[in-house]
Amino acid sequence: MRSRLRFAILGLCSAVLMLSASGCATMGVEAWERDILAKPEMQSSNEALDRSLDDHIYFSKEASSGGRSFGGGGCGCN
Amino acid sequence: MLLTLFIMLPSAFGGNPPETWAAIDSALGGKIDLKDKVVYVDFWASWCPPCQRSFPWMEKLLAGHSKDGLQIVAINLDKDHAAAQKFLDKHKVDLPVIFDSTGSLAKLYSIESMPTSILYGRDGKFRSRHEGFVVGETAETDSLIRQLLGEHSK
Numbered sequence: 001m002r003s004r005l006r007f008a009i010l011g012l013c014s015a016v017l018m019l020s021a022s023g024c025a026t027m028g029v030e031a032w033e034r035d036i037l038a039k040p041e042m043q044s045s046n047e048a049l050d051r052s053l054d055d056h057i058y059f060s061k062e063a064s065s066g067g068r069s070f071g072g073g074g075c076g077c078n
Numbered sequence: 079m080l081l082t083l084f085i086m087l088p089s090a091f092g093g094n095p096p097e098t099w100a101a102i103d104s105a106l107g108g109k110i111d112l113k114d115k116v117v118y119v120d121f122w123a124s125w126c127p128p129c130q131r132s133f134p135w136m137e138k139l140l141a142g143h144s145k146d147g148l149q150i151v152a153i154n155l156d157k158d159h160a161a162a163q164k165f166l167d168k169h170k171v172d173l174p175v176i177f178d179s180t181g182s183l184a185k186l187y188s189i190e191s192m193p194t195s196i197l198y199g200r201d202g203k204f205r206s207r208h209e210g211f212v213v214g215e216t217a218e219t220d221s222l223i224r225q226l227l228g229e230h231s232k
Binding site: 030 | 157
């Protein structure tokens with residue numbers, strides 16, 4: 001009986017967590033609303049060469065890429 | 079496992095594109111007959127560089143296959159209609175364009191990045207969805223379009 005109750009509580013908690021997490025899916029700017037974010041003046045740096053050098057450092061030294069103008073920021077283009 | 083579920087849940091409910099081109103047909107208002115055609119729907123905006131680069135390819139594609147039954151419909155998502163018109167005039171774009179400044183079609187098709195293209199077969203049913211555009215990497219799409227053009231509607 002107790003194990004059933006425990007299982008039910010666990011299931012309920014999981015359902016609440018999943019629903020609250022999926023609620024975030026609709027937050028933020030939609031892909032077609034990024035026109036202002038896509039403008040050059042909205043970039044974190046206006047020096048293209050600087051940006052590419054920084055990106056190379058992040059990629060080669062820290063094994064990370066993205067977070068600039070694709071996959072979440074900037075114009076949302078590929 | 080829970081984390082995976084959290085990540086996958088929104089996309090699971092995000093939905094596939096509509097199974098038929100009925101919404102596109104309705105937005106066109108009967109100006110173009112899509113029946114028995116392979117329909118390539120392209121969501122784009124004037125401020126999106128890959129979208130801009132896709133236009134010469136789409137125009138070439140249409141020029142080569144319009145007689146075979148290919149129809150391209152470009153759906154513009156600019157909020158600024160003047161910016162979209164300026165782009166179309168500057169590049170002398172000769173494709174049917176639907177202006178969806180409120181994003182209603184984009185929401186219906188769950189657009190997550192641009193450009194996004196949707197392909198419907200001659201039977202009017204959804205066949206493929208592709209996100210992004212890279213010049214020189216269109217062989218797969220070209221091949222799929224040729225395959226769909228070769229099919230006969232039921």
